Amino acid sequence: MQLPWLEPNDPLPDAAMAWGDADPVPGLLAAGGALHVGNLLQAYANGIFPWFSEGQPILWWSPDPRMVLEVDQFRLHRSLRKTLTRFAHDPRCEIRIDHAFESVISRCSQSPRPGQTGTWILPDMVRAYTALHRAGHAHSVEAWIDDELVGGLYCVAIGRAVFGESMFARRTDASKIALAALVCFCRRHGISMIDCQQNTAHLASLGAREMPRASFVSHVADARRITGPVWRFEPVYWDQLLSARTFLKT
Template identity: 50%
Template sequence: MAQIRWLGLDDAFPNPFYEEDPDPSVPGLIAVSEKIYPGQLSAAYQLGIFPWYSDNQPVLWWSPDPRMVLMPQNFKCSDSLKKSIRHFCNDSHSQIVVDSDFGAVVRACATSKRKEQDGTWITHEIMEAYTQLHEQGHAHSIAVIEQNQLIGGLYCVSFGGMVFGESMFSRQTDASKLALAALCAWCQQHQVAMIDCQQETQHLSSLGAAPISREAFLRQMQISLNQTNIDITWDFGKDILNHWL
């Protein structure tokens, strides 16, 4: 049995497209590192690898099989969510803001309690690494604002025509769903074929996400990464939600 690779500053990731999981007892765990080194996060995403770990752990790098994905056109916009969208769009004090305060959205995701998790995987190191990715133009936030208050949102990673969903939060009913509905509408308008959701949860399934094999995910990811014909501008407001009405 191969050992899980411990990565140093200049070490490359194993490519999950060609290499099997090193330890079958920990499926999907590709590599481990002491910290997130400069450039490592960018390299990982373009191989379909992401970090997921807790404080006081080394950085654990994952490429699960199967992989949870959401095809934007498959987003389930329920009747109750459509009602929330109408109310939100008709409220003059509500808005959706893209990339205005990335740090606030990430911090809100980190501090939100979740039914399916104890604590958070969004450590201070994660916040710093994704903020750097945001400054490079590869991480984005969608904030749902009401009465000048942040009530929900999400952040994601983007390379080429590929979008990797990271985390979302909600302080009011349907607030995170509004952010995801906006993202899915934007993705459809920009020929983004797939949103990576990483791991399967009941909540994501209820919104239209579904698992596919790692091989299928990596094949589509490579196509999306190489979509140089896509003119992607991360700038939209709440009017994009009319896509679902």
Template identity: 55%
Template sequence: MIIWLDPQDPFPPVERALGPASDAPGLLAASRDLTPQRLMLAYRQGIFPWYSEGQPVLWWSTDPRMVLAPQALKVSVSLRKTLRRVLRDPEWEIRVDDDFIAVMRACAMTPRDGQLGTWITDDIIAAYGSLHSGGLAHSVETWHRGKRVGGLYGVALGRMFYGESMFAHHTDASKIALAALCAFLDRNGVAMIDCQQETDHLASLGAQPIARAEFIAHVRTATAEPDIVPWHFDKSELARWTSPVSAEA
């Protein structure tokens, strides 16, 4: 039975989430509210929101949990060539937090295989926009010839990063942003990016499933660390991936 949360209710223990034999593995609770405060409580406990327009806010804690170690990002030979070109060509840029809301809206409008509509509703955009205003959510954006052609956004707490969504309007544009982000996070002592749910696409980038208990133990430690300050980098971070030693064919 799914627990209904009133505004002041705490989350139930994640072990009460629906199991793998259910129709919604990992579903933990539902609520009407989606406040920045509720989001912060969720992330610190290994819980995330995911729901569609017209549904209540659905809160999840999947087991296993898909995560990406920044240093384990898989960079193919072709992507490595692209990153070298991006580094050489001044028409390519990586911008951080140039327009967080625009990145969210671009992610919302990007079609996904097997998915009708988007879970990035206006309420989601408002809530994460508030986190961004507070310095807790960030966008990494790939720009080409003065246009935003790809990017991603997520939440940063201590030495933990929670990836939320990506989009690309140019070949490899989201991967370029992810490569820059991974290099920056690795350099700043972030050992794990939360990818939430297991997909073939995430696995192709180097993400792996781990037990929920292991994930939550890491979250408790990582979120207790100081936040990364300043949150700023550019495309020079991509140099981390341009040698054969640092990339995987």
């Protein structure tokens, strides 16, 4: 099966055309194209994302099934609950949103995924997502201690459709704190799901699960049409997790 090659102004194929299990690289949809803001918005709005390594062309993906975290299913393990409680009540600690987006994506690019020796967040990707941030569709959730950025993540948002991208940590559990803050933010604002793209044991341990691509694309189509929230974190948002009566004990 031949992979479609895109010129910079070509539209992306339908996500359902991505290679399946019988093809060489399941989930791969197309190569080429461009990473400008319009293309990225079209991609995410239709369940597609770019992911490629140095020396490769732009590669577009839409895996089936899709890994997602339904925010009501986030697993708050006992140890993480204690960490979040300490963080939330320590005046030296703070969650900030979009305070240092470029620093967050830069540090994510320096943190290879497990099992990888390099990064997929290449300079072209950094420039593309920084432009998407300036257009109001990419956000950073940041953990600060003593006015030092110690961990964080960045994500894409279209309306109330949220797509997680990458995380980093400079202190123990700092990336988990940022993810928990994003879960609290989403619960507070009626955002039901965070896209996690691909299955990993770490994400599964936090409550993420796989869902059929068609169901995911349908969810995105609905969620992106709803006006999104103001991306700002308030300390009271921690109550979305820390005041819950039940949590997973480990």
